[in-house]
Ligand SMILES: Nc1ncnc2c1ncn2[C@@H]1O[C@H](COP(=O)(O)OP(=O)(O)OP(=O)(O)O)[C@@H](O)[C@H]1O
């Protein structure tokens with residue numbers, strides 16, 4: 001088979017080469033253009049007006065952008081930490097302990113992955129409205145939507161992704177290893193700390209980076225549950241577009257792209273690491 | 280079985296493992312069924328039986344990885360029923376070794392000591408020494424996946440033994456090795472056990488392995504413990520059809536008890552076979568192929584008249600050192616194994632022959648415990 005692949009006829013090879021080129025152009029031309037025009041000194045998007053760093057300067061100086069970025073980062077970090085802990089615990093429970101209703105919870109966990117964003121957003125909105133009404137009638141306090149409701153929503157959808165990634169890792173790890181650890185005088189906690197955790201750590205980190213990316217990228221759900229002062233960067237960009245596009249959006253997008261690429265690279269590095277030893 | 284164990288001085292001795300009336304159920308499955316078992320200190324003890332008979336489950340209960348549904352389980356006199364594994368003075372060599380893939384060999388071996396709170400240097404030192412003992416001194420820094428199957432096996436052994444357990448549990452530790460390596464490891468295990476004087480509880484479904492290595496063997500079937508004894512006891516005095524058939528090869532001939540000295544075979548032939556069963560009981564006579572002699576019909580020696588049958592040779596296989604005959608004695612085929620010497624006569628298929636045996640070499644078992 002390998003021999004055949006090497007002996008492809010000249011024109012087949014040429015066609016394949018063209019195909020690959022087109023695919024790459026299709027993928028990367030918009031990115032290249034985005035990056036290029038983020039340096040364009042012309043307030044109209046898509047017209048080259050000479051090289052400038054003004055848009056990046058604007059990005060750094062614009063208070064609205066800065067505050068949106070701050071909200072994004074805070075929400076992303078908080079929701080990632082919480083969903084990593086809860087998602088990992090859910091994964092361990094579902095994978096390691098057989099209990100009544102196991103299958104049911106199993107299916108339930110996958111639901112947020114397949115529910116359309118808009119549905120999820122409406123669900124969360126409804127939930128927060130009812131929660132707010134309940135809080136004000138029962139406790140007489142007003143809990144209006146804000147950063148906390150955005151964070152809770154992000155946690156809600158991130159848990160599923162984290163636990164799916166972590167579960168794959170746990171499933172690939174023999175239960176015998178934990179038993180061996182306990183047989184070798186490790187308590188349950190020590191067995192988890194020195195054997196299970198290092199072995200599933202790449203999964204946890206992978207899941208965490210996924211949660212971080214999902215949180216930083218989300219527009220639809222965030223827009224529904226955001227309150228005053230909880231505009232995230234993607235929601236802000238979305239709003240900017242409605243008011244009219246400026247190359248500032250390009251600059252913001254490039255920064256977001258760079259952040260995403262960085263996260264993916266980090267996750268690759270994490271997956272390669274094999275976990276630590278007993279110290 | 281029933282006898283108490285005694286030490287050299289003759290006094291009663293605490294058993295390393297004492298299992299009384301232990302049953303383990305998984306839902307509807309009875310994995311281990313009312314087992315009584317005592318394993319002596321310093322004994323090489325094998326648990327033998329077909330797949331699914333409850334060997335692993337028994338071992339896991341001793342290790343604390345599974346708790347008995349009923350019954351009492353003591354280790355050196357201390358009741359351990361629901362004590363977690365980390366609080367028991369036993370260690371296990373798992374079937375597929377279960378080495379920690381993220382740690383190097385030295386860290387694997389020192390893990391148990393570290394978990395017991397021993398100092399890092401001290402643990403590493405003890406681990407290195409144990410690695411030398413299993414001839415892996417130079418492999419300390421390797422990861423388990425950089426070792427061969429046999430080497431991983433030794434690491435698993437070192438990882439357990441470095442803790443100086445009072446009882447070492449081994450679940451088919453040689454199952455994954457090829458024949459040659461297996462035999463080498465059998466010898467090594469045996470001499471290691473003698474050297475350390477620790478009780479080894481060794482699970483296997485290879486009867487030859489059990490017979491050659493162990494001081495005593497327990498035969499299990501369907502969760503029940505059928506018999507415990509030395510290799511000779513199991514071979515010469517099986518308690519039922521299953522054990523007779525499972526240990527070595529045998530001819531099982533259905534019969535009825537005539538009196539304490541005689542049984543009647545299916546064709547009415549009376550055979551001398553001392554037995555403790557009441558007259559009229561259905562029994563089976565176990566007759567090992569190698570304890571039967573074969574010859575011409577008129578050749579049966581006088582003293583073996585009462586323990587002889589006649590039949591027709593239907594098949595003969597030459598194995599170099601022996602001939603294996605299949606002799607049809609009118610209602611069933613029997614296997615007969617004779618030494619092949621240059622002077623021995625070979626009986627061709629179709630020839631009429633007599634077969635006879637010493638009355639001490641037949642053995643009557645109750646007609647129960649069919650299987651295998
Ligand atoms: N965790 C479990 N849940 C349900 N049934 C089990 C469990 N563990 C064992 N069993 C059942 O208990 C019985 C005994 O199993 P066990 O593993 O002890 O057999 P074994 O003698 O070790 O067999 P093998 O030689 O194949 O390893 C089997 O019927 C098995 O299916």
Ligand SMILES: [Mg+2]
Pocket residue numbers: 334335336
């Ligand atoms: Mg087993």
